[in-house]
Amino acid sequence: xxxxxxxxxxxxxxxxxxxxxxxxxxxxxxxHKVAGKAMLKHVISALDSLKTEIVCVVGHQKDExxxxxxxxxxxxxxxxxxxxxxxxxxQAESYIEKHSGPVVVLYGDIPLLRSETVQLFIEEHKxxxxxxxxxxxxxxxxxxxxxxxxxxxxxxxxxxxxxxADFETRKITEINSGVYCFDSELLADxxxxxxxxxxxxxxxxxxxxxxxxxxxxxxxxxxxxxPEEILGVNTRFHLVRAEKILRKRTIEKHMDNxxxxxxxxxxxxxxxxxIGKDTIVYPFTYLEGSTKIGKNSIIGPHSRLVSAKxxxxxxxxxxxxxxxxxxxxxxxVGPFAYLRPGCRIGSGCKVGDFVEMKKAVVGDTSKVPHxxxxxDAEIGERCNIGAGTIFxxxxxxxxxxxxxxxxxxxxxxxxxxxPLKIGSGAKTGAGSVVTKDVEADTTVIGVPARxxxxxxx
Numbered sequence: 345x346x347x348x349x350x351x352x353x354x355x356x357x358x359x360x361x362x363x364x365x366x367x368x369x370x371x372x373x374x375x376h377k378v379a380g381k382a383m384l385k386h387v388i389s390a391l392d393s394l395k396t397e398i399v400c401v402v403g404h405q406k407d408e409x410x411x412x413x414x415x416x417x418x419x420x421x422x423x424x425x426x427x428x429x430x431x432x433x434x435q436a437e438s439y440i441e442k443h444s445g446p447v448v449v450l451y452g453d454i455p456l457l458r459s460e461t462v463q464l465f466i467e468e469h470k471x472x473x474x475x476x477x478x479x480x481x482x483x484x485x486x487x488x489x490x491x492x493x494x495x496x497x498x499x500x501x502x503x504x505x506x507x508x509a510d511f512e513t514r515k516i517t518e519i520n521s522g523v524y525c526f527d528s529e530l531l532a533d534x535x536x537x538x539x540x541x542x543x544x545x546x547x548x549x550x551x552x553x554x555x556x557x558x559x560x561x562x563x564x565x566x567x568x569x570x571p572e573e574i575l576g577v578n579t580r581f582h583l584v585r586a587e588k589i590l591r592k593r594t595i596e597k598h599m600d601n602x603x604x605x606x607x608x609x610x611x612x613x614x615x616x617x618x619i620g621k622d623t624i625v626y627p628f629t630y631l632e633g634s635t636k637i638g639k640n641s642i643i644g645p646h647s648r649l650v651s652a653k654x655x656x657x658x659x660x661x662x663x664x665x666x667x668x669x670x671x672x673x674x675x676x677v678g679p680f681a682y683l684r685p686g687c688r689i690g691s692g693c694k695v696g697d698f699v700e701m702k703k704a705v706v707g708d709t710s711k712v713p714h715x716x717x718x719x720d721a722e723i724g725e726r727c728n729i730g731a732g733t734i735f736x737x738x739x740x741x742x743x744x745x746x747x748x749x750x751x752x753x754x755x756x757x758x759x760x761x762x763p764l765k766i767g768s769g770a771k772t773g774a775g776s777v778v779t780k781d782v783e784a785d786t787t788v789i790g791v792p793a794r795x796x797x798x799x800x801x
Contacts, residue, residue, distance in 0.1 A: 353445040354396040354466065355528070357436045360384050360452035361403030361423040366578045372405045374452035375412055376583060379590040380614025380632050382412050383577060386455035386590075393459050394466065396448070399436040428546030429522075434535045443528045446470065449549065450523045453577045455586055457523070461573055468566045469525040475561035476530060476553065478503070479523035481571035489519035490550060492565055500563035503550045518567065520550070521574035530556055590615060620656065644678065652683075655691065669701075672708075690725070704735075707750065720762065724749045730756035730774065737762045749784070769799070 364373025374384040381389075384400075391398065398416075402409045403423040410420060421435040433440075433449055440447055446469055450457070461479075469477035478500060480492050490503045491513050503520045504513050534552045542548070556563050568574065577583050594615050595608045602621030605611050610627040613619075617631045620639035625631070629643055633651035637643065641654055644662040653670040654660070660671075661678030669687035671677060677695045686703035689695060693706055696713035704718045707725035712718060714731035720743050721735045733754050735746050744762035748754065752766050755774040760766070765781045772778055773789030773796065782788050785799035 354394055354448065355439060355443045355445065356391055356394070356396045356398045356448040356450070357433055357440070358384070358387060358398060358400045358450060358452050359429060359432045360409060361401050361406075361432055361435075362426055363404040364453070364578065367580060367583075372409070373577065375405070375408060376577070378455045378577070378583065378586045378615075379594060381455075381616060383455040383586075384409065384452040385413060386615070387450065387452050387457065388413065388416055388418070390457045390459045390462050393463055397439075397443075399439050400452075401432045401435050428540065428544070429549035430535070430538050430547035430551060433531070433549055434538075434547070437532070437535050440528055440535070441532050445528060447526045447528050447531050448524070449526065449531075451576065454521075454523070454574055455577065456573050456575050456589055458573055461568055461570075465523070465566045465568075466525060468564075472564055473562065474525075474564045475527045476500075476556045476563045477525040478553070478563070478565050479521040479525075479574065480518050480565040480567050481521060481574055482517050482567060483519055483571055484517070486514075486517050486519045491516040492518040492520055494565075499557075500553060500565060501557050502554045505550070518565065521568075522576070523574065524549070524552070526552070527561075530559075530561060626662075638673065647678070661697075671695075719743070720745045722747045724752065724768065726750055727752045727754070729754045730758060732757040734759045735762065736760060 360374045362373065367373050367376065375382050378386060399419045399421060401423050402420055403426060406422055423432050423435045446466060448466065465479055488506060490505045491509055492500060493502045493504055493513060495501045534555050538547050538551055540547050553563060572589055575586055577586050591612060594613050595605055595611060598613065598619050599605055603619045604624045607627035611625055611629050613631045614633060616634055618636045620637060622639055623637055623641045625643045626645040628646045630648040632649065635649045635652045637654040638656035640656055641658040643660050646663045647660050648665045650667040652666040655671060655673035657674045658671050659676045664678035664681040666683040668685035669683040671689045672691035674691050675689055675693040678697065680698050681695050682700040684702040687701045689706045690708035692709040694711040694713055698715045699712050700717050702719040704721045706723045709725060710723050710727040712729040716729055716733045718735045719737040727748055736759055737743050746760050746762045746764045748766040749768035751769045753771040755772045755776060757775045758772045759777045761779045764778060767782055767784030767786065769785040770782045771787040772793060776789050776793040777791045778788060778793040787796045788794060789796045
């Protein structure tokens with residue numbers, strides 16, 4: 345296979361303007377997520393190896409589309425009225441006219457299309473000196489798809505939609521995927537001459553096939569091996585099907601890379617999750633967003649990680665939730681722990697059962713073993729937070745921070761009322777309510793807590 349095609353050689357037009365009414369949603373179709381990522385972003389990812397210039401045709405919820413794709417180098421054109429696929433491509437006419445290489449046209453609702461498939465498709469077009477190449481598939485049951493009609497030379501003559509197909513045409517099992525690669529001059533010429541002489545009064549991109557055939561252009565097909573790749577998502581049922589296929593691919597990729605997934609059928613991993621080798625993932629686990637897990641870790645059953653960063657040799661026990669937080673190497677979390685966004689847990693730590701944290705930093709080898717709430721807190725190294733401790737961070741109007749310095753020991757059922765600082769080596773007696781700062785190496789007890797003793801110099 346040839347190397348990646350230069351950006352100067354290729355232009356890609358993605359059609360993403362339609363609302364997708366069959367989804368029955370306030371959100372346009374291409375923004376619905378499959379395996380944790382918007383369908384449109386899957387399509388864009390499939391183009392990464394091509395280094396192509398991309399023009400995205402947007403319409404409904406155009407600002408939301410741009411925000412979702414934020415960070416990608418993409419040009420946008422707007423289709424204010426949806427008057428057919430040909431009309432959608434025409435919105436990118438200025439880009440097409442100044443381009444001198446192949447132009448790929450595809451839809452933003454085909455999230456299963458593989459990068460390798462797109463690469464091979466483009467290369468077939470270039471190596472065959474084709475004017476128009478159509479990505480197709482062979483289906484046992486082609487009902488609902490446009491059929492590829494060829495002449496005696498095996499060149500494509502036309503694409504016939506099922507509603508317009510006669511009995512013999514419907515027997516054809518090679519179907520149109522809606523993915524095309526055009527010679528830029530041919531496409532530009534078609535866009536200037538296309539018409540909407542049909543019952544719907546719309547401009548159809550499929551008419552380009554007949555247009556090219558009448559001009560004796562070379563039209564070929566590129567038949568893919570896996571028809572699932574061109575599954576278009578038009579309904580919630582299609583969405584579920586695509587989700588299952590993509591999650592299966594993702595799990596197989598991780599297993600090929602040395603990850604043990606005990607029950608793949610009951611494990612849910614988003615497409616952008618990264619997992620190190622020799623990590624074990626138990627069933628009924630959800631790994632979502634941009635989660636990254638290091639080597640030799642254990643992710644216990646019924647756990648959920650959302651854009652979490654997990655180090656090496658971490659043990660996450662059952663029914664634990666970690667969102668937008670990090671856990672360093674050799675730390676144990678759970679069971680039934682909840683790390684809300686903004687937590688950073690050091691190495692060699694323990695965050696035990698029924699512990700909830702929010703915007704909490706925990707230093708290396710510190711422990712929060714049981715039944716505690718730690719909010720807006722900074723805990724130093726080698727600290728122990730006793731069972732039932734509450735970091736009272738809210739005064740009814742504002743949130744405040746508590747800082748616990750290195751080697752402090754917080755007795756069971758203590759309440760630390762922020763804003764507060766507990767000095768290094770300080771201790772609180774069980775059941776204390778601490779409302780004032782505690783100096784280093786000082787023990788406080790009581791309600792409210794008072795100094796019990798200080799370490800002698």
